[in-house]
Amino acid sequence: MLLVSSYVQAADVLVFTDQKHAVVAPNDVPVIHLDAPAEIEAELASELPADSQRAEVIVRQRLGDGGTELQARLASAYQGVVDAWHLGITKLPAIVVERRYVVYGDADVSRAITAIEAYKRGQQ
Template sequence: MPASISRFSPGWRTLGLAVALPVALVVFSPATFAADVLVVTDSRHPLKTVGGERLIELDEAHRIETELAAELPADPEQAAVIVKRRLNGGGADLQRRIASAYQGVTDAWSLGITSIPAVVVDKRYVIYGEPDVARAVARIEQHRRTQP
């Protein structure tokens, strides 16, 4: 008599593993443990993200300003008219990008970020210099488990 008897055929067990394994990987991934993940960087420091984290690029506001100021005439009055037209033409999406860029700088400053890249978890823990967000979050989670 076999040591274990299953009421399901081998095909059903394989299907169960095929469904359970990906679900377990998502549920127990490092990013899932962290309630709030914030990543602070700039365009010169690329990162490997995991998805779901909030990304702040500190030079985003400058890039938007550069777009708005591209090929402006030397005359300040004409330049002002063109910039206003560009701002209006960008609509709500441009306004949202500008607000988000400056809010990101403010948030990074208020958290005391001193260098980039920085991965911040729950506005309390930070790892500097790690370009792999999953690895940074895993290090933070390991630290949290060892601290009472």
């Protein structure tokens, strides 16, 4: 796998995607799955009874059993959605560099970073 360019630190790169859009990214680049909240909610709602009162008890139990790990997963999942919204992400996958430059539709992070760097050089 190609490394993130020396001009761009991995901390300056964010990748937004979902399970339908696989990406190739270095291990140190955060990949944010915008469908993660729905996946967690589906886990919590899995095989619930039709009786809404019993279902509520089971979901509350699952939330309690998940403890701080589940809370952290939920917080992280929803924070990713907030970050995407804040950055104005409109399509997936989206590779964002320095919270300023974005490449849509490219599943290869290294290639997208190369394109952004070429654009930046052309602007100087």
